[in-house]
Amino acid sequence: MRADTAAPPQGPTLAAVRHRLSTAPPDLFEPEASVTALVADLAVELDGTVLAADSLARLDGDLGAGDEAATTRRVLVGLVCWLVLDPAVRGGPGVREAASRLGGASHWMLALVSRVQHELVGLRPDRDWVLLxxxxxxxxxxxxxxxxxxxxxxxxxxxxxRWLAVSTVYQRDLVRAMAVEQARAEELERALAAQRAKEAAAQYANY
Incomplete structure (x- = not known):
């Protein structure tokens, strides 16, 4: 089997990650929370990486735009950092393997910071991520x-x-696709009914 088609390694239990989210500190939801500094400190803690000033400035620009989406991104980045800080989450061999594929723990963390916020931004009220x-x-x-x-x-x-079952984006798209399919079925039924009525009228006229 080719390496790029192999199943991902086993990570922590879902229960451990869910529990960690339930204990997220309220500070992460405060507007003045400096998640850029948190990311920088976490990179140093993970593998001694000192992030370049320009990359931190770009992250700070993305997260400090002042709009609602930027606020939500800050919360999601903070929650990702909170998860990565947990040795029970990041310490397993599967996570270490996944991190090594991306060039190390700090690169793995930065990829998560980027990917999670882009995937989930705007889908739920911020505090719902830890309350529900x-x-x-x-x-x-x-x-x-x-x-x-x-x-x-x-x-x-x-x-x-199981991801598809809980993905807000997938479920929303599925509902939309079902609505479109239902509308097409109804349109087809109306067209067939109109055709049947036309044919019945033509037969009646021939008598």
Whole structure:
């Protein structure tokens, strides 16, 4: 089997990630929270990486735009950092393997910071990510999936199916597709009914 088609390694349990989210400090939701500094400090803690000033400035610009989306991105980045800080989440061999594929722990963390915020921004009120069971499930699964690992005890197909079941974007798109399909079916039924009525009228006129 080719390496790029191999199943991702096993990561932490979903329960561990969900529990970690439930204990997120309230400071992460404060507007003055400096998540850029948190990212920089976390990179140093993970593997001694000192992030370049220009990359931090870009991140700070993205997160400090002052609009609602930027506020939500800051919260999501803070929650990602909170998860990565947990040794139970980042310390397993599967996570170390996934991190090594991306060039090290700090690169892995930075990829998660970017991917999670872009995937989940604007989908839920900020505090729902830690207060609601279904929101914690979605964020936990997004974190593991985008981090290149499977929830411990789940195979790739099972993890994928369970992700689709909780993904707000997928479920929203599914509802839209079903609505479009239903509208097409109704339109077809109306067209067939009109054709039947036309044919019946033509037969009646021939008598």
């Amino acid at each position: 069971d279904e929101a914690r499930e979605e964020l936990a699964r997004a974190f593991l999936r985008l981090g290149g690992v499977l929830p411990a005890g789940e195979g790739a197909a099972e993890a994928h199916d």
